[in-house]
Each structure stands twice: as C-alpha cells, then as structure tokens.
Amino acid sequence: MTTNPILQINHLQKKFGHFQALKDITFSVNAGEVFGFIGPNGAGKSTTIRVLLGLIRATGGDATIFGQDVWHDSVAIHQRLAYVPGDVYLWPNLTGGEIIDLLLKMNGSQHSQRTDDLITQFGLDPTKKARTYSKGNRQKVALIAALSQNADFYIFDEPTSGLDPLNERQFQLAVLALKQQGKAVLLSSHILSEVERMCDRIAIIREGSIIETGSLEEMRHLTRTVITVTLQTALDVTQLAGVHNAEPGQHPNEWQFSVEAKSLPAVMATLTEHHIMALQSTPPTLEDLFMHYYTTEKE
Structure with missing residues (x-):
C-alpha cells in the first residue's frame, strides 16, 4: 500500500x-x-x-x-x-x-x-x-x-x-x-x-x-479535564498544582474544577487519599482546544 x-x-x-x-x-x-x-x-x-x-x-x-x-x-x-x-x-x-x-x-x-x-x-x-x-x-x-x-x-x-x-x-x-x-x-x-x-x-x-x-x-494534552468530585474528608483543592477555576459544590466536600492533563495523576492520587464518594470527569473537547488557541494571544 x-x-x-x-x-x-x-x-x-x-x-x-x-x-x-x-x-x-x-x-x-x-x-x-x-x-x-x-x-x-x-x-x-x-x-x-x-x-x-x-x-x-x-x-x-x-x-x-x-x-x-x-x-x-x-x-x-x-x-x-x-x-x-x-x-x-x-x-x-x-x-x-x-x-x-x-x-x-x-x-x-x-x-x-x-x-x-x-x-x-x-x-x-x-x-x-x-x-x-x-x-x-x-x-x-x-x-x-x-x-x-x-x-x-x-x-x-x-x-x-x-x-x-x-x-x-x-x-x-x-x-x-x-x-x-x-x-x-x-x-x-x-x-x-x-x-x-x-x-x-x-x-x-x-x-x-x-x-x-x-x-x-494528540492535541488534548493542551486542554483541561473538568472534574466534579465529592470527598468523604475535607480537602482544599485550590491548593493543588495544576487545578484551575475551583468552586465548592452544593454538598459538603464537593468541588468542581478543571485540571491540566500533566497534573491529573497527582490530583487523582490526592483525591483518593480523601476517599472519593462520587466523581464525574468531562474530557476536553475540540471547542476547548479551539478556544485555547484563539484566546491565548501571542505573549
């Protein structure tokens, strides 16, 4: 061929x-x-x-x-x-x-x-x-x-x-x-x-x-995964490396945030230490990637 x-x-x-x-x-x-x-x-x-x-x-x-x-x-x-x-x-x-x-x-x-x-x-x-x-x-x-x-x-x-x-x-x-x-x-x-x-x-x-x-x-490494998580014990996820736009949820120890691909393993390991009760992850879309390029002006 x-x-x-x-x-x-x-x-x-x-x-x-x-x-x-x-x-x-x-x-x-x-x-x-x-x-x-x-x-x-x-x-x-x-x-x-x-x-x-x-x-x-x-x-x-x-x-x-x-x-x-x-x-x-x-x-x-x-x-x-x-x-x-x-x-x-x-x-x-x-x-x-x-x-x-x-x-x-x-x-x-x-x-x-x-x-x-x-x-x-x-x-x-x-x-x-x-x-x-x-x-x-x-x-x-x-x-x-x-x-x-x-x-x-x-x-x-x-x-x-x-x-x-x-x-x-x-x-x-x-x-x-x-x-x-x-x-x-x-x-x-x-x-x-x-x-x-x-x-x-x-x-x-x-x-x-x-x-x-x-x-x-191959391109998704440039974008962030959105995580919604409920933990059994308290954790301030805003202090974790690679986490962005963290907001507390409606329930105790619930958070929603986005995380860089390279930081995802470490963040997940920390979340696991605090006993994950519920977890939802949304993979990055082409739209996220597109906006990454068009909102990041040449610096």
Missing part, C-alpha cells in the same frame, strides 16, 4: 496586494482519512481551498494532489476530485434534478442508483426549479452531485451550511462511507462538533498560519 499522501501542502503562501492571506500552510491528507481544517471565518480556509482547486495561484510554497501540481495540473486533478463550497449558486431555471445530472455529466459521471438513493436520503425534491430552493436545498444539490461521483479526493468547504440536523447526520454518514472506501476527505468547517465527530486528524489555522496539526487525542 502506498504511503504517499493524496494532498501535500508545503509552506503555502498567498498575497493579495499588500495583504498576506496565507503565511505558512503545511499539512497532508492521506487515503482513507477525513482531515479537518478548522478556524474562524477569515482565517484563510477558503483561500487555501481555492489554491488547491487551481482557482488562484499561490505566491509561495507548493501544493500537490495525487502528486500533481495544483496549478499546472488542475485539469487532470479535477477528473478525480469532487468539491462542495459553502455557498452554492445554481442555474435558477433548471430543476434540482437537471442540475445534478448536468454537474455529473460535466465531470464525466452520470446519474446512478447512488444518485437516487442520495436524493431520497437528503429529502430533496428534484422536480422543483432551483430559484425556489432555500440555501439548505441548494447545498443538498451540490452534496448529492459530489457524493454521486466516484472521486478519489473530496473537498468540502463548510458543506453543511444551511442544512438541518437530520441532513447534517446524512452528510456525516456519507463521509464515513467514503472513508471506509479508502477515499481522502478534506473537511473545512467552523462547526467544531462536526469535526470532532468525523475527523481523524485536524489542522487549526489562525491568521493565515497553521498553528497545530494532529489527532484530537
């Missing part, structure tokens, strides 16, 4: 006049992997994707998909790639079904049983003209067309924008099926729960630079 990544980005940069939208973007996406690309709006996610699609040319660095240069070989790359943007604009006088068929034909594919299944799963009425569609229904048209294709690499840029929770779930199931087929998926999103549920690895982008890349488990 080849270990060459499907997507490889090295020190990608993009300037618009004097404004540097991308300063230093480096990451890779492998076959059979769902890679989350997260950051707030304006951080550079869509600019990076536009470079990957060959729509704009990078100012510095390089990027390859299937080992081919994203700018010079964009036509060949697009034959094996499917893309869904966050804002979908459709031909207003065509029906949803006609647009899906047209998009498939333009990519050398055709309407299949898979297409019909997706139309049913997403609850789209393909007989209505696109001008009558809500934003969510326009997203469905693009998603159905992309997921109908037998591509090797799927790029989704805020793909569930406008979708209801039921359709978000359908999208997640579809992406899981792509992963099981060995496809590579790049998912750009600011919906952290979506990324946390689906992605094998993530890259966090901030002001045009990648500030952390890895699996969620």
